[in-house]
Amino acid sequence: MADGHHTAPLAPVTEALLAAAKAAGAEAADAIAIEGRSVSIDVRKGGLEHAERAEGLDIGLRVFIGQRQACISSSDTRPETLEAMAKRAVAMAREAPEDPYAGLADPGQLAANRSAEGLELFDTAPEPDPATLEEDARRAEAAAMAVDGVTQVQSASAAYGVQAVWLSASNGFSGGYARTSRHTSCVAISGEGTGMERDWCAEGRIFQADLPSPEEVGRLAAERAVARHGARRPRTGAFPVLYDERIAGSLIGHLLGAINGSAIARGSSWLRDALGEAVLPAGISLREDPLRPRRSGSRPFDAEGLPSRMRDLVADGVLQGWVLDLATARKLGLESTGNAVRGPSAPPTPSTSNVILTQGTRSRAELLAEMGTGLLVTSLIGSTINSTTGDYSRGASGFWVENGELAYPVNECTIAGNLREMLGRIIPANDARDHLTSVVPSLLVEGMTLAGE
Secondary structure: OOOHHHHOOHHHHHHHHHHHHHHOOOOEEEEEEEEEEEEEEEEEOOEEEEEEEEEEEEEEEEEEEOOEEEEEEEOOOOHHHHHHHHHHHHHHHHHOOOOOOOOOOOHHHOOOOOOOOOOOOOOOOOOOOHHHHHHHHHHHHHHHHOOOOEEEEEEEEEEEEEEEEEEEEOOOOEEEEEEEEEEEEEEEEEOOHHHOEEEEEEEEEOOHHHOOOHHHHHHHHHHHHHHOOOOEOOOOEEEEEEEOHHHHHHHHHHHHHHOEHHHHHHOOOOOOOOOOOEOOOOOOOEEEOOOOOOOOOOOOEOOOOOEOOOEEEEEOOEEOOOEOOHHHHHHHOOOOOOOEEOOOOOOOEEOOOOEEEOOOOOOHHHHHHHHOOEEEEEEEEEEEEOOOOOEEEEEEEEEEEEOOEEEEEEEEEEEEEEHHHHHOOOEEOOOOOOOOOEEOOOEEEEEEEEEOO
16 A cells, blocks of 8 residues: 555554553553645745655554543653553553543444545655745746736745554554645735735645646635725625635534534534534535545544445535434434544534535526625635624625625625524535535525615
8 A cells, every 4th residue: 555654653652552552451442543744835935935744653552541531642652652652551541530432432333344445545656855845835826916006925835744643442443544735826916015815825735746736826815805896895785795705614604513412412502402403505525535535524434433434414404413423322322423533632522524525506696786786705804703693793804796796895894694594595616626524515595684885
């Protein structure tokens, strides 16, 4: 396997941690090792502004004494450190409060697939040298500066990273995988002084060959910044709002947050009583698929060793289930959905991977024509979201739409509504980008409250 040489050194570390935990008196344990390496280069005005290289190995141990658990992490893998970590973790667990929902998976629940074979998460192309990354950032900056109306480029960056993870547990699980990433980004500014407007473009892929050219990234950032020049505040009132594809995923993100097992178990979600009810319009589904090849959200198994699988979170508008790890599932009297994630220093929590919303049949332009007069939102800042009621208010900027056409850029306005009502009447466009972890098209929401002038 292409990523094998990255994960190979990690398995012995996690196994040694488990052995140390058992020797220290732990009844059960799991251990995680995460090794990462990244290089990032920023340029400004054609010269190198910042170069950063980071390398690190983090290890985490979770031990159980009955229903008590404790977590401890370190970046030191010497045998004496592992032994000291295990002893300390066991001592902490003995003092911890009992948690009736804590515990490892039963061996029968564990994933059979212990690697990312077939998921194409690792690019075998050579790691780019810093000079290559610097050249990419320079090309993006030059392309942005070449666009009429751009007064400066705030930043242009290129980065590469590789991360390997290995999970071992006393229930017999042992598996891991590595993933690569390559990014290019640019932030451009139009106008001067108080009339400055900024916008950006950022692209990331697992495979370097899939990344758009730096020129495309710089040009898009520049064109977006220039289009915002001369922005003013829009009218106040009730209007349709079209969320641009770049930010439409945030609306679906609020839905995902509301069906997360942690929020449901706490009873603090605006969707806590919505299981089996319509939460999206009929005909629209929200699918989670952690097994999509070449997607940065993909994972063969979750952080508790359970198999990843595709499922509909919402099918034909109706909410099908929660996003659960073992602990939240036990608390709710349900089965884990294989959605555990974790870092080295804390127990797992539930989280989604790749999500895909049903697309519509019309283009963004057709939805603009249909909405007539309203707001196209391309950027969101700040938010007040009441997680219990779903009341929603966010600062926004974008473009005022008159007679179905973009009329002028707007900024400094607030859009408000209630998420349950908003999501219940979304109209999706057909412009979602398939390579993203959140494949969500532009979304039209009727009857939002706009506060402008």
